[in-house]
Amino acid sequence: MHSFYFNGELPTINNVLTAVNDDDNLPNMSRSSLYRVLRELKFVKFKRQAHKIFTEKGGLIFxxxxxxxxxxxxxxxxxxxxxxxxxxxxxxxxxxxxxxxxxxxxxxxxxxxxxxxxxxxxxxxxxxxxxxxxxxxxxxxxxxxxxxxxxxxxxxxxxxxxxxxxxxxxxxEEKLAKASWIKDEIRNWLSQKGLAYEDSMLKVELIQIVKMVKHYYDxxxxxxxxxxxxxxxxxxxxxxxxxxxxxxxxxxxxxxxxxxxxxxxxxxxxxxxxxxxxxxxxxxxxxxxxxxxxxxxxx
Incomplete structure (x- = not known):
């Protein structure tokens, strides 16, 4: 997939299928099997200039x-x-x-x-x-x-x-507080870290505090x-x-x-x-x- 982009070519499903089946080091695949494999590898399909091509999700590229x-x-x-x-x-x-x-x-x-x-x-x-x-x-x-x-x-x-x-x-090293926790669990987590919060705060507000500091504990x-x-x-x-x-x-x-x-x-x-x-x-x-x-x- 990456070689297509490197060579300035569009990785359409047909192009990739041909490349895979022409490669002696790779197994022959049907179109549906290749599509399933690409989905499992987190490639996504989008349309460009009337061609449906595959690319990676942004997080993986980063x-x-x-x-x-x-x-x-x-x-x-x-x-x-x-x-x-x-x-x-x-x-x-x-x-x-x-x-x-x-x-x-x-x-x-x-x-x-x-x-x-x-x-x-x-x-x-x-x-x-x-x-x-x-x-x-x-x-x-x-x-x-x-x-x-x-x-x-x-x-x-x-x-x-x-x-x-x-x-x-x-x-x-430790579990980080997350939105699925109940409010008291999030409060306890913040207290253990010596972080201030107000009792009147909503759960979403407590999670915002967690998000601001979690990189210190993740x-x-x-x-x-x-x-x-x-x-x-x-x-x-x-x-x-x-x-x-x-x-x-x-x-x-x-x-x-x-x-x-x-x-x-x-x-x-x-x-x-x-x-x-x-x-x-x-x-x-x-x-x-x-x-x-x-x-x-x-x-």
């Missing part, structure tokens, strides 16, 4: 531009940039939300890397079974299983850690942990995993696992995973990051 602005700033400051991401691992090399059978175990694999490669000691396994896999909520990792504090000492000082918006990355747990270690968290724009070079590393590693796998035992697959990680050389990583920078420069 987020992406802000991300590009910050990542370029950090590169100019010569900060080390790390990329953190997870993938799925089972005996069938499944990387999308898998189906768990009674006799099969699955693991979430999480790692962190920089242009120099994967960080030694940064690999994290989280084993799932049919009892622990939450089909309603794909993301079963949480603040306890995601041992972020153990990763930080492995990283350079004054670095930047790029990650997506998974729930376990986005746990808030904080993520891991962001604050990172700050204590002189590190910065930078979150990717939604639906932009293409800006994380570790995604290309996962593809390389999974292909290595699939090529050499001769057994259905998960410990053997884990061993191949470690070998695949070793197979991702610094030269690979330089190419991965170079590709991502090229994608950033298109926006």
């Amino acid at each position: 987020w992406r531009r802000k991300y590009h602005e910050l990542i370029r700033k950090y590169r100019r400051e010569n900060r080390t940039i790390y990329y953190l991401d997870e993938t799925w691992l089972n005996v069938d090399d499944v990387c999308s939300p898998p189906t768990v059978s009674a006799n099969e175990s699955i693991e979430i694999v999480l790692h962190i890397s920089s242009e120099a490669g994967f960080v030694p000691g940064g690999l994290l396994f989280f084993k799932l079974t049919d009892n622990s896999y939450d089909k309603r909520n794909r993301n079963v990792m949480n603040g306890e299983t995601f041992r972020f504090e153990k990763i930080l000492p492995l990283l350079s000082d004054n670095c930047v850690i790029v990650m997506d918006n998974a729930r376990y990355h986005s746990v808030k 904080k993520f747990v891991i962001d604050e942990i990172a700050k204590q270690s002189d590190k910065i968290i930078l979150r990717l724009p939604p639906y932009h995993c293409d800006l994380n070079p570790i995604e290309m590393a996962w593809s390389l590693i999974k292909e290595c696992v699939k090529t050499h796998s001769t057994t259905s035992k998960l410990p053997d697959v884990e061993k191949l995973l470690h070998e695949g990680i070793d197979h991702a050389t610094p030269e690979h990583w330089k190419n991965f990051v170079r590709h991502v920078v090229e994608e950033e420069n298109k926006s």
